[in-house]
Amino acid sequence: xxxxxxxxxxxxxxxxxxxxxxxxxxxxxxxxxxxxxxxxxxxxxxxxxxxxxxxxxxxxxxxxxxxxxxxxxxxxxxxxxxxxxxxxxxxxxxxxxxx
Amino acid sequence: xxxxxxxxxxxxxxxxxxxxxxxxxxxxxxxxxxxxxxxxxxxxxxxxxxxxxxxxxxxxxxxxxxxxxxxxxxxxxxxxxxxxxxxxxxxxxxxxxxxxxxxxxxxxxxxxxxxxxxxxxxxxxxxxxxxxxxxxxxxxxxxxxxxxxxxxxxxxxxxxxxxxxxxxxxxxxxxxxxxxxxxxxxxxxxxxxxxxxxxxxxxxxxxxxxxxxxxxxxxxxxxxxxxxxxxxxxxxxxxxxxxxxxxxxxxxxxxxxxxxxxxxxxxxxxxxxxxxxxxxxxxxxxxxxxxxxxxxxxxxxxxxxxxxxxxxxxxxxxxxxxxxxxxxxxxxxxxxxxxxxxxxxxxxxxxxxxxxxxxxxxxxxxxxxxxxxxxxxxxxxxxxxxxxxxxxxxxxxxxxxxxxxxxxxxxxxxxxxxxxxxxxxxxxxxxxxxxxxxxxxxxxxxxxxxxxxxxxxxxxxxxxxxxxxxxxxxxxxxxxxxxxxxxxxxxxxxxxxxxxxxxxxxxxxxxxxxxxxxxxxxxxxxxxxxxxxxxxxxxxxxxxxxxxxxxxxxxxxxxxxxxxxxxxxxxxxxxxxxxxxxxxxxxxxxxxxxxxxxxxxxxxxxxxxxxxxxxxxxxxxxxxxxxxxxxxxxxxxxxxxxxxxxxxxxxxxxxxxxxxxxxxxxxxxxxxxxxxxxxxxxxxxxxxxxxxxxxxxxxxxxxxxxxxxxxxxxxxxxxxxxxxxxxxxxxxxxxxxxxxxxxxxxxxxxxxxxxxxxxxxxxxxxxxxxxxxxxxxxxxxxxxxxxxxxxxxxxxxxxxxxxxxxxxxxxxxxxxxxxxxxxxxxxxxxxxxxxxxxxxxxxxxxxxxxxxxxxxxxxxxxxxxxxxxxxxxxxxxxxxxxxxxxxxxxxxxxxxxxx
Numbered sequence: 001x002x003x004x005x006x007x008x009x010x011x012x013x014x015x016x017x018x019x020x021x022x023x024x025x026x027x028x029x030x031x032x033x034x035x036x037x038x039x040x041x042x043x044x045x046x047x048x049x050x051x052x053x054x055x056x057x058x059x060x061x062x063x064x065x066x067x068x069x070x071x072x073x074x075x076x077x078x079x080x081x082x083x084x085x086x087x088x089x090x091x092x093x094x095x096x097x098x099x
Numbered sequence: 100x101x102x103x104x105x106x107x108x109x110x111x112x113x114x115x116x117x118x119x120x121x122x123x124x125x126x127x128x129x130x131x132x133x134x135x136x137x138x139x140x141x142x143x144x145x146x147x148x149x150x151x152x153x154x155x156x157x158x159x160x161x162x163x164x165x166x167x168x169x170x171x172x173x174x175x176x177x178x179x180x181x182x183x184x185x186x187x188x189x190x191x192x193x194x195x196x197x198x199x200x201x202x203x204x205x206x207x208x209x210x211x212x213x214x215x216x217x218x219x220x221x222x223x224x225x226x227x228x229x230x231x232x233x234x235x236x237x238x239x240x241x242x243x244x245x246x247x248x249x250x251x252x253x254x255x256x257x258x259x260x261x262x263x264x265x266x267x268x269x270x271x272x273x274x275x276x277x278x279x280x281x282x283x284x285x286x287x288x289x290x291x292x293x294x295x296x297x298x299x300x301x302x303x304x305x306x307x308x309x310x311x312x313x314x315x316x317x318x319x320x321x322x323x324x325x326x327x328x329x330x331x332x333x334x335x336x337x338x339x340x341x342x343x344x345x346x347x348x349x350x351x352x353x354x355x356x357x358x359x360x361x362x363x364x365x366x367x368x369x370x371x372x373x374x375x376x377x378x379x380x381x382x383x384x385x386x387x388x389x390x391x392x393x394x395x396x397x398x399x400x401x402x403x404x405x406x407x408x409x410x411x412x413x414x415x416x417x418x419x420x421x422x423x424x425x426x427x428x429x430x431x432x433x434x435x436x437x438x439x440x441x442x443x444x445x446x447x448x449x450x451x452x453x454x455x456x457x458x459x460x461x462x463x464x465x466x467x468x469x470x471x472x473x474x475x476x477x478x479x480x481x482x483x484x485x486x487x488x489x490x491x492x493x494x495x496x497x498x499x500x501x502x503x504x505x506x507x508x509x510x511x512x513x514x515x516x517x518x519x520x521x522x523x524x525x526x527x528x529x530x531x532x533x534x535x536x537x538x539x540x541x542x543x544x545x546x547x548x549x550x551x552x553x554x555x556x557x558x559x560x561x562x563x564x565x566x567x568x569x570x571x572x573x574x575x576x577x578x579x580x581x582x583x584x585x586x587x588x589x590x591x592x593x594x595x596x597x598x599x600x601x602x603x604x605x606x607x608x609x610x611x612x613x614x615x616x617x618x619x620x621x622x623x624x625x626x627x628x629x630x631x632x633x634x635x636x637x638x639x640x641x642x643x644x645x646x647x648x649x650x651x652x653x654x655x656x657x658x659x660x661x662x663x664x665x666x667x668x669x670x671x672x673x674x675x676x677x678x679x680x681x682x683x684x685x686x687x688x689x690x691x692x693x694x695x696x697x698x699x700x701x702x703x704x705x706x707x708x709x710x711x712x713x714x715x716x717x718x719x720x721x722x723x724x725x726x727x728x729x730x731x732x733x734x735x736x737x738x739x740x741x742x743x744x745x746x747x748x749x750x751x752x753x754x755x756x757x758x759x760x761x762x763x764x765x766x767x768x769x770x771x772x773x774x775x776x777x778x779x780x781x782x783x784x785x786x787x788x789x790x791x792x793x794x795x796x797x798x799x800x801x802x803x804x805x806x807x808x809x810x811x812x813x814x815x816x817x818x819x820x821x822x823x824x825x826x827x828x829x830x831x832x833x834x835x836x837x838x839x840x841x842x843x844x845x846x847x848x849x850x851x852x853x854x855x856x857x858x859x860x861x862x863x864x865x866x867x868x869x870x871x872x873x874x875x876x877x878x879x880x881x882x883x884x885x886x887x888x889x890x891x892x893x894x895x896x897x898x899x900x901x902x903x904x905x906x907x908x909x910x911x912x913x914x915x916x917x918x919x920x921x922x923x924x925x926x927x928x929x930x931x932x933x934x935x936x937x938x939x940x941x942x943x944x945x946x947x948x949x950x951x952x953x954x955x956x957x958x959x960x961x962x963x964x965x966x967x968x969x970x971x972x973x974x975x976x977x978x979x980x981x982x983x984x985x986x987x988x989x990x991x992x993x994x995x996x997x998x
Contacts, residue, residue: 022771024672025220029229032218033274034711050800061799061890062773068800069791070229074213079792087802089792 028063032070035059039067040076040093047080049088102128102171103989105191105747107178107928110138111157111971112963113753114164115978116985120751121169123986128745129164129172130193135240136161136172138755142223142237144785146971147834148865154239154787161241173743175246181750181928187958187992191745197738199247199719204733207243209235211725211734216270217715219248221790225780227797228790232719233734238788247725247734251663253717255302255317261294261358261632262657263287265302265317266713270720272320273710278335280324283723288632289361289403290354292329292396293383295322296698299514299627307665307716313680316701316709323701329399337406343367345646348428350417353381354628355619356434357404358635359642364407366643371428372409375416377465381436383628385461386484388491389694394464418590420615430614430642433591433601434635437620441583443479447537447546448580456480456488456581463491472496477546477573478526479503479534480581481511486518488579489526494691500526501573505551505563507531516683520697523687533563535570537578545574586621593617600624607651608638616642658737660717668716678712681705748992749958749985752928752942753978756919756964759813759821766883767809767915773798774890775913777812778831785838794842796912798890803912804845807894808832809881810852814918823939825918826968829856832916833866836874849875849910851896859970879906884913919968925961934959941967952981958992960984 035057042048042056050068054061068091071077075096079089103125106117114136117127129136140146141161143153165172176195184190200211215231223230223237230236233247253266263284271280284291298318306314328334347363349356352374360370378384380397405411417423423431440455442448456478462469476497478489481504489502502521504511508530511518522528533551537543550569556562586599594602594611601617603610608618618638619631640656669675684699691697701709713720726734761769761777769775774796776784784794796803810832814825829852836848855876857863870876879896882905886892892913898906921940928934935943935955942961945953952960962981963974 022674023676024674025226026672027676029218029220030713030715031711032229033216033270034707037275054799062797065795065797065800066227066229069227070218072792073228073790074231083793083802087804088800089795089802 023063025066028066029070031063032067035067036071036076039064039071043077043091043093047090047092049084049090051088053091100128100743100745101747102126102745103748104128104751104985105130105178105181105189105745105749106751106753107925108138108753108755108965109136109164109172109174110753110755110963110974111140111160112755112965112974112978113138113751114160115975116751116753116962116982117164117170118160118167119979119982120985121167123982125169125986125989127170128747129170130176130178131172131174132177133236134175134198134244134246135236135242136164136174137239137241140971141239142779142783142786144782144787144838145834147830148859148861150834150837152787158239158241161239165241174242176743178928181959182930183956184746187988188746188748189750189958191747191750193743193745195741195743197249197740198244199249199735199738200245201733201735202242202244204731205244206731206733207235207245208730209245210728210730211245211247214724214728216267216274216276216722216724217718217720219715219718224790225777225783227780227783232715233725245733247719249660249717249719250667251661251717252659253715253720254305254307254662254665256717256721257659257662258301258305259629260301260627261287261629262636263294263629264721264723265321266715266717266720267722268324269315269317269320269710269713270715270722271724272324272706273713275707276724277324277327279722279724281328284321284324285403286723287636288354288358290357290383290400290628290632291321291403292325293354293392293400294628294632295319295325296396296696297383297387297392298629301627301629307668307714308712310665310669311675312677315712316681319681319684319698319701320706320709323706325396325399326700329396337403339408340365340367342369345369345429346371346427347430347432347642348373348423348426349432349434350420350423351381351433351435351619351621352379352401352411353434353436353619354383354631355436355635355638356381356432357401358632359432359434359618359639360409361404361407362636362639363642364404364409368643370409372411373415373417374411374413375435377414379411379413385438385464386457386487388460388487389464390490390494390691390697391487393696420591420593421612424614429646430616432638432642433593433615433617433621434619434631434638435587435621436631437584437586437625439585439587440580441585443534443580443582445534445536447539447543450537450539450543451541452539452543452576453537453578453580456484456579457584459488459579460484460491463495469495471577473498474576475574476500476577476579477503477575478579478581481506481513481530482581482583483513483517484584485581486513486521488581489521490524490691492577492579493524493526494694496692497577501529501575502526503529503532503534503546503548503573505531505533505554510554520685520687523689524691525689529573532571533565538572543575543578545572546578547572584620584625586624588621598624607641607654608634609641609645609651613645616645655737663716665716668714678708680712681709748989749960751960751962751981751985752925752954752965753962754922754925754942754965756968757922759819759825759917759920761812761915761917763819764812764915767812767881767913768884768886768892769915772884772886772890772892772913774803774886774892774911775884775915778828778835778914778916781835781914782831785835785842794839796890801911802843804843805847805910806839806849806912806914807892807908807910808836808848808850808914808916809894810850810916811880812915812917813920815853816918821918821920823918823968824856826856827970828916828918830859830862830865830970832914833857833869833874835914836869837872840872840874847875848873849877849908851877851879851881851894853878853880859972919964922965925965929956937967939967941965950984951977952984958988960988
């Protein structure tokens with residue numbers, strides 16, 4: 001028996017192109033900085049759920065989750081306490097210096 | 100360093116071992132590779148079966164470990180090797196990795212993290228959210244000190260002769276911080292706009308993205324931030340430092356002189372530049388045509404220098420360098436460049452109508468009348484200056500422009516893109532031809548050319564050879580010769596080299612006269628703008644040291660980490676999204692008539708798209724935002740790693756375990772289906788320091804209401820070569836079931852299992868409690884998972900308790916109860932094969948039944964899950980056994996270090 005390695009441990013191999021909608025997590029996370037302004041702009045008129053933000057910025061919801069949660073972690077966004085009837089929280093811009 | 104015991108790893112087994120030994124009075128060294136003690140336990144939500152808060156019971160042990168008087172802890176350090184001392188003890192070599200943060204000064208305020216421009220997956224949140232390159236791993240981290248993750252220097256930074264941080268300003272552009280990006284370049288040079296247009300961008304040659312679709316438009320991003328700053332009416336003023344009372348003269352206002360003056364002025368020096376030309380800028384002003392570098396851009400760059408208080412005296416030629424000292428200058432920098440044209444030395448070169456390219460370009464740039472309308476122009480040379488001259492002649496209305504180059508096209512010193520652009524503008528290139536002589540009586544009428552068969556001799560020296568049988572004649576009214584440039588240094592009274600460049604120490608740039616320094620092309624001969632900028636920075640650094648009485652010879656200038664390996668960078672991702680490089684913005688005309696810029700500006704969208712392609716090679720971008728943000732001045736980019744040798748009486752290996760990589764069971768869809776997560780990820784979602792605001796689906800943020808658990812993922816499974824039961828999966832899943840039902844009272848929880856192993860005090864009761872709360876346990880192994888359009892997941896399983904039929908069930912979130920794997924790294928600490936592992940690659944216990952914790956090596960013990968998976972109480976118990984073994988060994992061997 002040898003320890004099994006997962007797919008994300010293939011250092012040094014020839015990079016492959018991502019199939020549509022399945023980007024590497026590292027790549028998605030790297031885009032957080034550039035998506036910040038677009039997401040904050042989408043929220044100017046009020047709080048939105050993740051799928052609504054995804055529609056506004058025209059990116060997949062699972063990628064928007066990374067960005068919204070990253071922006072929440074670093075104080076740009078905050079959730080509204082009650083979830084919608086469909087089971088989604090809405091996120092709003094936090095007033096801060098530079099926002 | 101001498102210790103009774105070395106404990107490798109600071110999870111619960113390591114901490115317990117260290118604390119018990121410390122309490123017994125032994126001196127203990129704990130080495131932890133992460134930036135905090137605590138291991139995996141501190142990242143858990145609660146522990147089973149008591150449902151105590153994992154943080155609440157971990158943090159006191161973490162603090163006790165750090166503060167124990169008999170325990171020293173090295174976090175962010177790795178044991179590189181352990182070898183016997185032959186006396187029952189061991190020597191350990193430990194590498195303390197640099198945090199790039201002064202631990203004593205850091206207050207753990209996270210300001211660096213908040214300002215950081217680089218986002219990477221947060222491994223402490225199981226990759227479900229981002230962290231920053233500058234980070235504090237998690238809120239309960241002990242010690243609470245930041246770390247800056249640096250994998251090395253990014254290739255773009257490493258390859259910039261000027262010392263600019265391209266990765267840094269690209270990352271700041273990506274964050275929309277255009278002003279900060281501009282200011283970062285200003286830290287190096289005031290020539291932001293000029294370099295944004297005229298730099299040949301060696302950074303782009305080494306950009307790792309070039310291994311994919313093509314490099315980032317790094318130079319044009321610099322132009323973008325310069326345009327953004329210079330286009331503002333409310334640009335922030337340059338801050339003037341307090342004068343330090345010392346004066347420096349700079350002779351020459353090219354890239355080296357301006358950069359040196361800027362750097363010295365920033366340190367409070369009173370700086371005066373003496374420039375022989377009517378306007379400052381050197382080659383930027385006098386040679387590079389306006390279609391590449393408009394004068395107003397140079398003006399803006401020079402204005403940075405004057406704004407900080409540097410005085411520039413133009414039309415002021417300095418011949419006697421030594422005499423400047425009498426003018427009250429404490430030091431002098433000579434940066435006069437290479438403004439003297441090299442002659443061809445062929446017959447007819449002195450005819451009217453034959454000009455040097457430098458004189459020609461200078462006249463045009465200074466607005467003098469140069470009438471080429473209707474004239475046939477021959478440009479001689481194959482370098483960038485020749486190309487500039489040819490394209491300039493085209494714009495001045497020449498009837499035709501021919502260019503003769505000794506080198507064939509592939510060998511021409513000019514850049515390929517410039518040759519292409521010249522051709523696109525209608526210049527006829529005769530490559531591989533040399534001038535034999537110019538024809539004409541008083542004025543030049545043409546040139547006789549012959550084929551050049553070889554430009555350099557075998558030693559690499561310029562020594563052209565010709566085929567005299569192959570000749571041609573070209574008629575022309577004007578000849579522009581670009582045969583090279585040299586320094587004009589005869590009058591300076593300084594030592595020179597054979598090529599008239601000034602002689603100086605290549606590292607300190609100090610001449611034989613201690614107060615006179617030199618920089619730029621006048622030292623190196625003609626090079627790139629960035630090289631001259633780098634020389635100017637170096638000279639300013641050395642002059643500052645000289646005037647402070649500091650030693651120059653061993654001064655560390657631009658000391659950097661090694662460059663990061665591109666293969667390592669590309670290996671960080673399995674797949675790459677294709678992102679097309681920005682196309683060239685050069686708008687070419689076959690018959691250009693003016694000196695308007697050929698390259699258009701970047702739009703903001705283009706700039707952001709371009710910056711978004713950056714791969715963050717070095718991880719930290721060196722944008723210096725953390726330096727500005729840190730209120731404690733704790734960021735230390737020059738921090739070095741350290742190798743530590745320790746003599747220890749015994750070793751306890753507490754290196755823990757690894758989690759099974761869930762994507763190694765592809766039928767469950769982990770990594771492809773966004774709502775399939777691992778047990779560790781669910782634990783993070785349930786923890787108080789969770790990555791989300793609640794338990795949510797990663798696919799879309801929906802609160803799940805029908806959650807499935809698939810047990811034994813990667814354990815008890817011969818298909819992944821792991822026949823062992825992972826022991827903890829059943830109970831952590833049961834724990835999570837209860838926590839989910841508490842957090843989401845309306846959610847259904849279904850557990851697909853083979854059998855439930857609840858062996859331990861109170862464990863079966865804990866399991867029954869979960870059932871009683873409503874968790875649905877279905878006996879059946881799941882064979883596969885598929886995804887529906889709404890992100891829900893359909894599980895296909897054998898329903899064993901209902902006849903064994905194949906059944907499907909839909910859920911909106913699936914948790915894989917992943918098993919654990921051995922951490923075989925412990926074996927690497929010893930010489931090859933010295934430390935025995937068991938049949939399953941865990942650290943072997945020589946006599947597991949009667950002598951737990953004892954490895955095959957005397958004095959080396961194993962604690963916790965490093966010897967086989969254990970839950971927390973068993974890990975603590977096992978650590979106690981290892982401690983007892985170690986204490987017995989220490990007493991027996993009498994290797995205890997006296998207090």
